[in-house]
Ligand SMILES: [Zn+2]
């Protein structure tokens with residue numbers, strides 16, 4: 213059967229199965245891999261719509277603190293581990309710590325660690341060429357969110373992450389990439405319901421912690437993360453003449469815990485640090501230094517002197 217003739221029912225059933233199991237077999241797909249796979253993306257759309265729940269559940273200081281804390285902890289797991297550890301191997305750690313932060317990262321609804329690292333390595337290799345998964349040369353919305361929802365970017369190319377593919381626990385997180393987010397959402401709902409019952413003065417409910425702590429926090433975290441794909445290749449200064457369009461941008465660096473020093477990073481991705489100068493605020497780097505002090509990670513790769521000397525300012 214020619215690929216484009218896959219029965220629609222079978223194709224739809226496969227899209228639904230892949231909500232829960234990314235290894236579920238897909239019918240042979242035709243050449244429109246760059247179109248958004250709306251059926252599979254439905255939960256992601258729902259994630260955004262669920263933020264409207266704030267009008268029903270109300271708000272409390274506790275809900276805002278939980279949302280902010282989950283934003284910060286999960287952003288750090290994405291920047292420090294999904295990015296600087298899994299994608300670029302800029303420091304070393306134990307298997308237990310590796311798994312712990314992979315788990316926190318997986319709760320961010322940005323797919324599993326292998327998927328994330330494989331696509332990110334592809335980005336560095338092909339940055340701002342037609343083979344780049346998310347270059348803003350193809351439009352803001354494509355680089356920000358479109359690429360993430362297409363068929364051609366659904367699979368994890370394990371040949372790009374041979375160093376990670378040997379860990380069954382990471383493979384599991386990658387395959388069942390909705391399991392951890394669903395568990396977090398459920399835990400927040402239960403915690404909120406318990407607080408409502410035993411600490412009613414806080415004004416919290418299950419629905420409130422679910423909406424603020426999971427939906428709002430996750431959606432903000434997602435859009436902040438992908439500004440590095442969309443905005444940090446457009447707006448800011450270029451210290452290094454890299455072949456791509458990457459920029460250094462203080463505002464994005466503040467928002468993303470240091471990832472806004474993106475021109476630095478494209479010039480030399482091998483350092484655990486992305487703010488190369490002392491005034492380039494890099495919160496992830498401070499967090500990694502703290503983890504190293506605590507003995508949880510080690511061998512943080514520095515910025516070599518020749519890299520500093522090559523920079524314009
Ligand atoms: Zn980039």
Ligand SMILES: [Zn+2]
Pocket residue numbers: 295299300332336477481
């Ligand atoms: Zn990178």
